[in-house]
Amino acid sequence: MSDVAKAAGVSAATVSRALRGEPGVSEATRQHVSEVARRMKYAIARDASSLAGGRRYAIAVLTSEVNPVLAGAEGALRQAGYDVLLYVLADESAREKFFDELPLGRRVDGVLLLSMSLTEGEQAALESLEVPHITVDDADLRRALRTAVEHLLALGHHDVALVLSDGVDESYDEILIEAGLEVRPEWTVWCSPTVDGGEQVVDVLLDGERLPTAVISSNGAAALGIYLRVQRDGRTVPDDLSIVSLDGQELTRVVGLTAVEGAAKEQGERAVADLFTLIRGGEIEPADHPVRLVVRNSSGPVA
Amino acid sequence: MSDVAKAAGVSAATVSRALRGEPGVSEATRQHVSEVARRMKYAIARDASSLAGGRRYAIAVLTSEVNPVLAGAEGALRQAGYDVLLYVLADESAREKFFDELPLGRRVDGVLLLSMSLTEGEQAALESLEVPHITVDDADLRRALRTAVEHLLALGHHDVALVLSDGVDESYDEILIEAGLEVRPEWTVWCSPTVDGGEQVVDVLLDGERLPTAVISSNGAAALGIYLRVQRDGRTVPDDLSIVSLDGQELTRVVGLTAVEGAAKEQGERAVADLFTLIRGGEIEPADHPVRLVVRNSSGPVA
């Protein structure tokens, strides 16, 4: 930086200010400095910068799985000049380790959580970082769930099971209740967000004396697993069981599952925009993200 | 760190050495310091550490798409105490920007490239970083392709098309030739690694006067797209067309596509191990990674 300063005939402090767009530099100086820096291919050393107390220009992204939301977030972050520190917290042990060690102190300007609903302890740990954070997914998931429930209700379903995947908490029953559906404990089950997980969960689901006529899966892969397994068991979709996925990735297109699509990539991008607002000290209001029901052939009128 | 030093009754320099496992500290001192640090929940400040000239404890991961290999690599890196700087270089513009700006100077100890085959210019740019880097995928893809070709050959296929996805270069014809297959330019096509991409590519593929009896797709999603589209067109798989995917994610399981599974996650993990060997100054030898053919029902004897 001092080289650039020398070349531009100013002090290092001025170069620093000019390059970061800080106020208190004449436009002429800023232009000049930027030009010199560009010519010298100078790039600010982030380590030194953050050591000295400035911004860190890095955001930690915590996610329970690598998915398109991640891709969207990464793009938006990168475009804003931020680094992305990726943490894939897929299993309980990784998660525990992370929140125990909390390796983010003084290292990032913000935290983005993708498809992770935190326990209270985790939430507290995160707060202790004193860094803005934002969560993607839950609000969207709830909205998606409502959409799915309405769809099934319109088809005459009243016995609806809920298959939730890791990182999704328990507070969804109310949505079913609001819709006037009966909530049975054995109809709310968890499984891993994989095809395998979905296949396995069918055993649990179709085991009781009274069977649901429809199932909503929070995860697309699991929805697929359910579909495959149900068919393999000789049942018909949607006649014996309607299936709606709340996660409209390509997966659900594959076999034509009805799904609520949330435009994952855009979700990531919006989250980043919100996070920046927070970092700048602004307030965000939970804007509704459009959610779109795509009816394919895994849902039909109740038999 | 000076707090820890004080508490342990040694100097900061000794704490630094002890915690990093540097030689020149007595085992007793090291134990003691580690214990004190643990008790004080002290974690080394990476920024300062790298500023002062030490390691950066960060690896850049460049990838053309977010996929399971990424998850595997992240896990291994994290476990080794390294940060993961994620760069999703999905489209040409992101890629160009990256290699133009090369934002990694003095910021990472190594670079991991996932499903990215570099142009010569890009390769040169990367070398200029003077940081070890390692590429995942190509060798595995070639091996997978050989496996797929053998499988089809055994089934009597001689007219085999190749559908390649972004980031895959052109040098695969030789593998077909080695196997004694005829290579026709119109039977080697590119498409995006998505279901849509696969669907679209069918138009090109089944357009000529002579049609292939089998197709190998480098990407699982594209393979699915091909499958769906071919069926929708009223053709039968595998009677009219055998399909083999070289990428055995969950996607291919879904409809039962024959696939060569490379254990994506393990691939990522192995790449990380190799990268560390490189960072430590060691040599790596291209160890063969096991590749496994999973025959499902999208491939059958030639009609």
Added chain:
DNA sequence: CTGTTAGCGCTTTCAG
């Protein structure tokens, strides 16, 4: 608006 002066928290010689 711009320059000067102190560090940020570590690692690394260089001496003991």
Added chain:
DNA sequence: CTGAAAGCGCTAACAG
């Protein structure tokens, strides 16, 4: 084997 001192490259007051 350990400690003291000198920065790494920046940013943040403080003056001017």
